Amino acid sequence: MNFPIPSLIAVSAANPWTYLIFGLVGFAFGFTLEMSGFGDSRKLAAQFYFTELTVLKVMFTAIVTAMVLLFGAVGLGILDFSQVWVNTTYIWSGVLGGLIMGVGFIIGGFCPTTSLASASTGKIDGMLFMLGGFVGAFLFGETEQYFTNWYNNAGYYGRLTLDQVFGIPVGVVVVLVILMALFMFWGAEQLERIFGKKDLSKEPKLRIVGAGALFVAAVAVMLIGSPSLEDKYNKVKFTRTETIPQLNADPIINTYIYSPDQMLEKRLVHITPAEAFKAKYNQIMNPIYLDVRSEAEYNLYHVEDAVNVPLDRIDEIVPLLISEPPANSVFIVMGNDETVATKAWKLLVGSGVTNSYILEGGVNNWIAFFGTEDKALQPNPNAGDDELGYIFPAALGSNYESCSPNPIEYEELEFEAKIVLQIKRDKSGGGCG
Amino acid sequence: MTTQTKRSILNRPERPYVHPYFGGMILGIILFLALLFTGNGLGSSGATSRIDALIVDTISPSHVDNNPYLLKMAGGDKNPMDDWIVPVFFGALLGGFTSGAFNGRLKFMTTKGPNITNRTRWLMAFLGGVIFLYGARMARGCTSGQALTGGTTLSAGSWLVMFAIFGGAYGLAYFVRKLWN
Numbered sequence: 001m002n003f004p005i006p007s008l009i010a011v012s013a014a015n016p017w018t019y020l021i022f023g024l025v026g027f028a029f030g031f032t033l034e035m036s037g038f039g040d041s042r043k044l045a046a047q048f049y050f051t052e053l054t055v056l057k058v059m060f061t062a063i064v065t066a067m068v069l070l071f072g073a074v075g076l077g078i079l080d081f082s083q084v085w086v087n088t089t090y091i092w093s094g095v096l097g098g099l100i101m102g103v104g105f106i107i108g109g110f111c112p113t114t115s116l117a118s119a120s121t122g123k124i125d126g127m128l129f130m131l132g133g134f135v136g137a138f139l140f141g142e143t144e145q146y147f148t149n150w151y152n153n154a155g156y157y158g159r160l161t162l163d164q165v166f167g168i169p170v171g172v173v174v175v176l177v178i179l180m181a182l183f184m185f186w187g188a189e190q191l192e193r194i195f196g197k198k199d200l201s202k203e204p205k206l207r208i209v210g211a212g213a214l215f216v217a218a219v220a221v222m223l224i225g226s227p228s229l230e231d232k233y234n235k236v237k238f239t240r241t242e243t244i245p246q247l248n249a250d251p252i253i254n255t256y257i258y259s260p261d262q263m264l265e266k267r268l269v270h271i272t273p274a275e276a277f278k279a280k281y282n283q284i285m286n287p288i289y290l291d292v293r294s295e296a297e298y299n300l301y302h303v304e305d306a307v308n309v310p311l312d313r314i315d316e317i318v319p320l321l322i323s324e325p326p327a328n329s330v331f332i333v334m335g336n337d338e339t340v341a342t343k344a345w346k347l348l349v350g351s352g353v354t355n356s357y358i359l360e361g362g363v364n365n366w367i368a369f370f371g372t373e374d375k376a377l378q379p380n381p382n383a384g385d386d387e388l389g390y391i392f393p394a395a396l397g398s399n400y401e402s403c404s405p406n407p408i409e410y411e412e413l414e415f416e417a418k419i420v421l422q423i424k425r426d427k428s429g430g431g432c433g
Numbered sequence: 434m435t436t437q438t439k440r441s442i443l444n445r446p447e448r449p450y451v452h453p454y455f456g457g458m459i460l461g462i463i464l465f466l467a468l469l470f471t472g473n474g475l476g477s478s479g480a481t482s483r484i485d486a487l488i489v490d491t492i493s494p495s496h497v498d499n500n501p502y503l504l505k506m507a508g509g510d511k512n513p514m515d516d517w518i519v520p521v522f523f524g525a526l527l528g529g530f531t532s533g534a535f536n537g538r539l540k541f542m543t544t545k546g547p548n549i550t551n552r553t554r555w556l557m558a559f560l561g562g563v564i565f566l567y568g569a570r571m572a573r574g575c576t577s578g579q580a581l582t583g584g585t586t587l588s589a590g591s592w593l594v595m596f597a598i599f600g601g602a603y604g605l606a607y608f609v610r611k612l613w614n
Contacts, residue, residue, distance in 0.1 A: 003469045003470065004468070004469060004470055004471055004472035005470055005471070008470050008471045008472075009471055009472045009473070010516075010517060011515060011516065011517045011519070011520060012515070013515070018517075019520045020520075021470070021471065021520075022471070022473075022517045022518075022519075022520035022521050022524065023520040023521070023523065023524040023527075024524060025463070025466075025467045025471070025475070025520075025521055025524060026475075026520060026521035026522060026523065026524020026525040026526075026527075026528060027524040027525070027527055027528035027531070028463045028524075028528060029460070029463060029475050029521065029524070029525050029528060029577075030524060030525030030526060030527065030528025030529035030530075030531075030532070031528035031529065031531055031532040032456060032459050032460045032463060032528075032532075033460070033525070033528075033529060034528070034529040034532035034533055034536075034538070035450060035451050035456060035532045035536065036450060036451060036453060036456030036457070036460070037450035037453075037456075039529060039533065039538065039544075040544045041544040041545070041558070042544050042545070042546065042613070043450075045546070045612075045613045046613070047602075048602050048603055048606035048613075049606060049610065049613060049614060054453045057453035057454060057457060058453045058454075058456050058457040058460060059457065059576075059580065059581060060457065061453070061454050061456075061457025061458055061460075061461060062457045062458070062460035062461040062464055062581060062585075063461065063580075063581060063584045063585050064461070065457065065458050065460075065461025065462060065464075065465070066461040066462070066464040066465040066468070066585040067461075067584075067585045067587070069461070069462070069465040069469075070465055070468055070469075070585060070586070073465075073469060078469075079468075079469055083472045084468055084472045084586060085472055085473050085474065085582075085586070086583070086586045086587075086588045087573065087574060087578070087579055087582070087583035087586070087588040087590055087591045088573075088588075088590065089588060089589045089590030089591075089593075090573065090590055091590065091593060093571050093572060093573070094572045094573070094579075094590045094591075094593050094594045094597065095593055095594070095597045096568075096571060096572075096597075097568045097569065097570070097571030097572025097573070097594065097597070098568065098572050098579075098593065098594040098595070098596070098597025098598045098600070098601060099568070099597050099598075099600060099601035099604075100564060100565075100567060100568025100571060100572075100601065101564075101565050101568035101569055101572065101575065101576070101594075101597070101598045101601060102568075102597065102598045102599065102600060102601015102602035102603070102604065102605065103564050103565075103568070103601050103602070103605055104561045104562070104563070104564035104565025104566070104567075104568055105561070105565060105576075105598065105601070105602045106561075106601075106602040106605050106606050106609055106612075107557050107560055107561040107564060107605075107609060107612070108557060108558050108559075108560065108561010108562050108564065108565055109544070109545075109557070109558060109561060109612075109613075110558070110561065110562070110565070111565060111575055111576040111577070112477045112478045112481065112565065112566060112569060112575045112576070112577070113475075113476075113477040113525055113575070113576070113577045114576075115562065116477060116522070116525045116526050116529055117525070117528075117529035117532075117533075118529070118544070119526070119529075120526045120527070120529035120530035120533065121529060121530060121532075121533030121538050121539050121540070122533070122539050122540050122541045122542065123541075123542060123543065123544055124541065124542070124543045124551075124555065125543050125544055125545065125554050125555060125558040126544075126558070128555050128558040128559040128562065129558040129559065129561055129562035129565075130562060131559060131562065132558065132559040132560060132561065132562025132563040132564075132565075132566070133478070133481050133562040133563070133565065133566040134481055134484065134485055134562075134566070135559075135562070135563045135566075136562060136563035136564060136565060136566030136567040136568075136569075136570075137478070137481040137482045137485050137566040137567070137569075137570050138485045138489070139563070139567055140482075140502075140566070140567050140570035140571060141482065141485060141486070141489075141500060141502045141503050141570070142500070144501075144502040144570075145500065145501065145502065148501065148502075151571070157589065157590070159588075160588070160589040160590065161586070161587040161588060161589060162587040162588075162589055162592065163587065164589070165589050170587065173587060177587075185454075204452065207452075207454050210454060210458070
């Protein structure tokens with residue numbers, strides 16, 4: 001079984017029990033917070049006077065436990081990390097918002113979820129914090145327009161994880177975070193001894209065993225490592241259906257599951273220039289044209305709106321492709337012909353970018369289809385495999401007529417539609433945002 | 434004991450809180466299971482925004498249409514409640530209540546420092562809530578959605594937010610010590 005389960009990624013009225021699942025997650029969350037003592041503001045505020053560091057202990061134990069399990073599952077290939085929501089990085093709104101939250105924390109004595117645990121057990125201050133929260137969130141909605149540009153752009157890095165920041169394997173980061181957490185736990189207990197006059201000898205010895213187990217688990221995660229791109233590529237499955245109409249009966253629908261290599265072999269991901277062009281005028285999807293040729297070739301000639309991403313730089317934009325565009329985006333990869341484009345497609349599929357397709361015959365085929373009347377373009381008889389098959393009088397980029405075919409002239413185009421839109425996740429709905 | 438349980442959930446003997454490391458471990462397992470099955474972690478402040486959007490949309494739909502921030506959640510055929518964080522929010526309220534009921538902690542009271550009045554505490558709690566949620570919306574998530582969940586998935590931005598929260602609170606703690614000590 002592959003996790004996460006696609007039908008559980010978002011709530012939907014079509015699957016009412018998704019509400020139940022997320023309700024259960026919330027229930028367990030609230031239950032645990034309350035039983036850890038987070039319904040009492042004094043316990044939370046004590047964190048900041050070093051008398052009792054329950055907040056830090058609970059929070060970091062939760063983070064390191066979940067982290068070891070999460071990256072263990074990713075390493076073993078059970079969980080597809082590209083489908084896990086990772087909060088996008090906005091440096092400046094994150095830092096300023098965080099500082100403001102800190103102020104609210106020490107004044108109000110709660111954070112939003114702990115105020116739920118508090119309010120629900122009858123604490124009046126918890127209820128008032130919650131009520132104030134509604135006012136604060138409302139005020140943000142009303143004032144966001146005055147700094148919307150800063151809010152949406154300042155220090156924006158998309159889906160960025162610590163292993164990418166430091167350029168080290170994710171398993172090493174896991175071990176380092178756990179070492180840091182264990183050091184913080186030790187420090188927290190010393191502070192409690194000094195400021196909170198706490199007798200550490202009464203603390204359960206089991207916690208030392210737990211710390212050891214955590215460290216061993218982290219080392220195991222590091223040794224397992226992350227699945228290679230090739231492993232991930234081979235695990236991807238495509239579902240295609242075939243409808244056979246029947247006389248006087250319901251049509252028969254056959255469902256097939258294909259591997260990526262089978263999809264290539266059967267040419268189910270190769271879309272014609274006509275389909276690639278028409279995608280632009282299809283309300284259901286949002287096509288993004290990825291031109292994976294060299295910059296020089298891109299400058300000579302490219303399809304209108306195509307983005308130049310040379311093959312060796314694909315991995316740089318993958319995080320953006322996963323987190324940025326709307327969920328109905330379709331990525332259409334194009335080379336001169338298909339060799340480079342196929343390599344790029346494999347990289348995208350292995351990295352978990354859904355809805356990726358290849359322009360059949362590449363840019364050469366596009367010109368052959370839309371540019372036959374363009375006298376400026378002369379076929380190049382000496383062009384080799386996967387090279388531009390035309391000679392261009394100048395590097396006009398997308399200013400040749402055939403780069404942006406006239407939608408009225410080409411209104412009626414016949415093609416066999418191969419794009420099957422697969423919407424896995426509503427990007428805007430992820431995380432707290 | 435049994436007669437007490439029968440009489441009322443409000444009269445249960447109060448039980449002590451669990452050990453922080455144990456509570457944290459349970460919380461970590463819940464967070465992991467949520468990420469494993471749904472690809473989403475934990476959170477709540479997003480739901481506060483969405484409930485606000487629902488209220489605004491009910492009272493004045495035209496106001497939603499003029500506010501790009503609210504339009505992301507409401508307006509048109511969008512239902513602000515159609516997001517995983519909403520059932521998590523209500524689930525958390527119910528879960529907190531249930532734990533409180535089982536452990537004998539359901540009681541109308543005010544948790545505060547020894548040297549302030551209830552009124553001061555109420556005002557500060559309300560004010561803190563306003564400030565916290567304003568910051569949480571700016572940072573696109575609170576202690577649960579950013580620090581806890583983003584910290585686990587190793588999001589670079591979330592670690593910054595986490596340090597900023599602690600930085601803000603520690604920075605101000607000395608000046609408001611009368612509230613708590």
